[in-house]
Amino acid sequence: MNNSINKQILLKSRPIGEPKESDFALVETQIPEPGEGEVLSRTIYLSLDPYMRGSLSANKSYAAPVELDSVILGGTVSQVIKSNHPQFQSGDFVLGRNGWQSYGVAKGETLRKIDPSQAPLSYSLGVLGMPGLTAYAALLDVGQPQPGETVVISAASGAVGAVAGQIAKIKGCRVVGIVGSDEKRDFIVQELGFDAGINRKTQELYPALQEAAPNGIDVYFDNTAGVILETVLQQINLGARIALVGLISEYNATSPPPGPNLRPLLIKRALIKGFLVADYQHRLNDFLRDVSGWLKSGQLKYKEDVVLGLENAPRAFIGLLRGENFGKLIVKVSDDPTANKLGTQPD
């Protein structure tokens, strides 16, 4: 993977509904030169996350739209090749946003150095990065779970949901996860310690939730919206808190589908709050301290789904929106020189 050519994946056409592989194009260009204050780095890991679907559309979203024929945006872990910024040196590992390409140039101010002795490099894209902070802050700050309460989480085996559910367990809650396969259900219950799991593809949601959450639902960590949100609303308790974190069920929708009837919010004096991780940077230190600690103590487990090769990113991303990934989805774009030096490295 390591040569003088920069592989890039460009957005060729804006997807209508579910993205197709033909919406993307792999091209090869020269490796760029860093300018004043800039850093050139080789992409090692690329993060694929459902929210990125928004940036492929021209519609207004919180993700800025990707221009046609431009490199698709995305968070990366990379290694510095050449630095014109005093805070970075060749060989440093950095968290940044190279996007879907094997080399990227960025202003030094947009990068954050990663210490590879602390955790596997890729964790900075997941449990110790944006998805982890999302799980932490949306659960604790919006959901405010109290010991003994029941917390329901959709997309519960995903990058965000799996972390949120385990934190809710640590906080003394009954935790119910909703997933899309029996394998994922077994995983969240047997491996992650959720109290119950529901396979939304084979189980009828309303009675399954009643059985899994017999005392009603106090906190709902919503990654999906859609029918799951609607069903949960019918079983919330007085004063329930719903963190609206993702809309996986409708990212591919060509027009916004109707939402749930909100009468239960009124009857139960409950709240729904939209969550964006960018608003919670003030929680970063608390998050890193707590989650690092839980990882080290073994209270929190983390599963990655690693796809090899940048050229496979489009197919993996399409699968992500279908729920085909199992764990945090990352693309290994080039060799990780720290791999196999740490026992916890995933692949």
Add this chain to the structure above:
Amino acid sequence: MNNSINKQILLKSRPIGEPKESDFALVETQIPEPGEGEVLSRTIYLSLDPYMRGSLSANKSYAAPVELDSVILGGTVSQVIKSNHPQFQSGDFVLGRNGWQSYGVAKGETLRKIDPSQAPLSYSLGVLGMPGLTAYAALLDVGQPQPGETVVISAASGAVGAVAGQIAKIKGCRVVGIVGSDEKRDFIVQELGFDAGINRKTQELYPALQEAAPNGIDVYFDNTAGVILETVLQQINLGARIALVGLISEYNATSPPPGPNLRPLLIKRALIKGFLVADYQHRLNDFLRDVSGWLKSGQLKYKEDVVLGLENAPRAFIGLLRGENFGKLIVKVSDDPTANKLGTQPD
């Protein structure tokens, strides 16, 4: 009106969709005798409020259902005829829940004495009662309006909306009211001092809101849900707060209609919170102090829509759900001995 017969309006059949007059029956019975610790009182004013629609259905709601062939529930101002409770004497005026009948017996603990020298008796059912506290607490505690922000209010000429809008003006906000007639629009702008009004029956809501709230919407005081909520959501600002106070648009629905797509909540990191006035009794003293003061200083105006005679309550209630009332709807059930002694008495 003042004789030895107790007129009652009973629920004869549970309305399906919009209530019909035949769902109600006027009967005459004996005036009841108060038992130990009880108080017999003559109803002077009966409050009619949209939330009561819920209690006519068997469905679970926050309003307990009225049994068939029973007196319909409702807040009242009445005068004590006979008291077996040490805190009340014949002649006292009390706030209670006699319901839709001309005499009622209640345990003394459920009554609150009213001082007729402070304000017209009927105000205890409106601006100085449950609707006023609803306006005050939902606006200030859920909406948290800041000076310069834009506040939108639906059903803005009604008992709750008119008070909420004026408080928002007092707090330095731009206030936009949505109403159902030109007459009501003129009233909220010219009489109550709203910055803009929209007649939802003749104006297209989306562009009308854009024009009336050119800087977007920071707080929405929602009495209606339905299409107004959906349209407002598309124009909210970052961090907007929506108090879900009523569902007037769907109280008559035979099954819950779909709600709004919630993507704007996520993009704008906004919140929707269900509000029930029973949760805000701790704000009663603040509310009475502030709203009494604003009434006395003339900063807050109050309009009542008074229907004469208990027998007209069903028709008035049906009209209320259609938005035919203009101001706080109350039924004058019997003579008010304090009327015409205060200049501010409404009729």
